Amino acid sequence: MVRPEDTTKGKGEIAADLLAILCCPETKQEVGLLDQTVVQRLNQKISKRELKTKGGQLVTEQIDGGLLRKDNTVVYPIRDQIPIMLIEEGIPIEKSDLSSM
Template identity: 45%
Template structure:
């Protein structure tokens, strides 16, 4: 999905923490919540589209969505990972 070379240099634009690629069950679970309309991003807007993957911040607090193979590295688009 994302080249390992790119993943090695990407960091959180807010905190500069390293990011970990999440795929599979965690993404499927989040997509179920997105479809039910309960997921909002940092700006408070509802996340309307399922994601292909996530780039999870090292502290686990937020993740950046991957859509159409492109990481969306905008602080306001980050998704809180706690329920």
């Protein structure tokens, strides 16, 4: 098994070649890296127990980053450089969450 040599990425980042092939598992739309200020805003909501997944579960674990669906309505969390690309783990977001973008 070949492992990437680049260990300089932050926990909320993923390799560019991986990002290029990922898409939303529900709609097949492109996804892009979420701005870190939005990640911080979402983590504040997680701390306050204000976010639920598309599957209806309360989000209790902070995210390191996120992949934002092209229509800006769903974020797929990244934890330890691993994108969680499951429909039920997607986090619906509001336009106000993206106001800094």
